Amino acid sequence: MSQKILTWHRKIFDNISRQYAEQRLPHAILLSQRMSENAFFLAKSLAQLFQCSNPQLNNEGYLEACDLCSSCKKVKEFTHLDVHYFFPIIKRKNKTCSDDYFQEWIEYLRSYRGIIDLNSWIRFIDSANSQAIISAEDCDKIVNIAQDSSYEGKYKIFIIWEMERLFHAAAPKLLKIIEEPPAKTLFVGITDHLEQVLSTIRSRMQIIQIPTPTPEESLEILNDFFDIEKDEAKRLVFTYGNNLPRIVDNIHTDKMPIAISDFFIKWMRLSFQLKAHELLDLAIEFNSLGRDIQKITLSQCLNYLDAIWLINHNIPTQLILNELDEKILMILKIY
Template sequence: MKFSESVGQNSVISKLVNSVDNGRISHAQLFFAKEGSGALPLALAYIQYIACPNRADGDSCGECNTCKKLSSFSHPDLHFSFPIISGAKAIDSDYFMAQWRAISQGSTYFSPTDWKERIGAEKKQLNIPVKEADRISKKLSLKSYEGGYKFMVIWLAEYMKAPMANKLLKLLEEPPKKTLIILITNNFENILGTILSRTQLVKLNIPQDEEIVDYLVANYGVNSEAAKDAARLADGNISQAIHAAKNETPNARNLETFSSLMRFAYKKDIVGAINWADKLHNFGREELKQFLIYSLHIVRQCIIGNYAGAEVRKLNESENDFAAKFAPFINHSNVVQVYEHLSEAESDIARNGSAKIILLDMAIELFRLINPKR
């Protein structure tokens, strides 16, 4: 992974490059990014830049042995720790290393949901168990195999609870020589103060739509119109944009699904809504999640249009047609709740509640909000 392969992080990359070029690499860093902004690919490109013996022009060479081993996840001094299924079994990140390599080799822009699916944890909670702290210390106390830096990437550090985090503090304060620990988080608020005070914060940018479009066109063989649709919907989330661009959940179908629900709401057609929820019950969980994210996007754009004028809505033609009819039903008295019910359904679906119950509950709430007088 080279810096040139990461999306929308140029200003952050300059700072990272400078720190390496000036020999001032902080040994413990916290990469904070909104989900889907690409903290993992950036961390990997940074590591490759540090380790590559032939770095030039602010990037690693990508071709030497070190670069190849790092980008194929086979470098013996590159270690990972990540959330796994919590349970009684004595398992740690090593147990899931094959899945970790497989998903990372596909694309390092995978989401927490993608990871859950990969390890068969759709119906389970994830965490980084306490015993993982011992594993991390042990990995970093080993002598470097290749004589250079040892790297530990802790992906989604917000999954560490206090007992686990506390066991790491000493290591973060005084790590072995030539060691770099990168913690990655999407939820800054859930990182303990004791961790914050011992790490250097690296805040990532949210990639711009045009940057995501270029990336999708170059890497996923989609045309620029499809890439624009995907980027608009993703709102800076590259993982999300990739899912949309791979056409797993075409926007056209999501729009049809959302507009039919709104038609039922307008007519107060409860039977229609029950049938609607029944039909959606057969969608995969990821598809449902994408649908709800899509619906949130449409509602958000309608509100933006109501306040700032229809021309600023980030919508394609058919979405704009729908928004022209639908936007008047969304206003200051119901928007917060409409938004909340959709978001809540989205997180409940992600947490594996019963899709049918969640969708029907949501539909009934939306009926009330969209059409209060009838």
């Protein structure tokens, strides 16, 4: 048995595994994603390898975690004492740091199978209208833990999710510990917006850009992790622009209040018929939707427009279309 590595993470994982085997592992890594690449899953996979008591060579000759030892099981269950998670929170009277949200965090990760994004996390803790930050208290905790000895004698690993959310006034506290950490201390940061991470933090970490999964890879994850049938998985991949965290969030919340295909058809027909008053009514209806629903709807409409243009120009498309989508595009291509 070997650990689960997402296929689009494989090359990066193997490169870092080789560095680990050659004892030239960087002490601070910053995984940069655009949203749908699931860098947190990769960070946890790396933590499992680094803490594994009995790593094994895979068929390509790279080390992987055995997936069986006590350390592997602890990392998988989020109970390893030397793997520390820090993430954006909503500061409340009795909740000021990541530890205070740890039970909700673990429940969220298990429910979403590690396919996560900030929007779904904030909704999970019922704080959709609040600004999430990695707090000053968390920055202090990182420094203090890094200076302590490890509990199990291997690495102390800090997984810092959404590093652009570091409270700017407190972030300088981390500069020295990231630049010159104690022995066997590793930082794995994750960001959706690399340009928003403080330049003084970025310059102290090795930046790794995570590739985007193909639609076929997303279909495989939806089937393997969530037992979703192929046709339904195709619909979700197309509807949500191959954004796995957004798809998984929809699976858990079932929150789409409109049929996007019906909205798109109505929008296009009213536009080409120049029916301004009806378009205004449609805009008012659209404005009543939440921001996340608006983003999803517009993303799907852009996918439809893209597919229509490609079909009209006889250009092959890699967009995964189900039978309903194909019918919609045939209806609208005359426009």
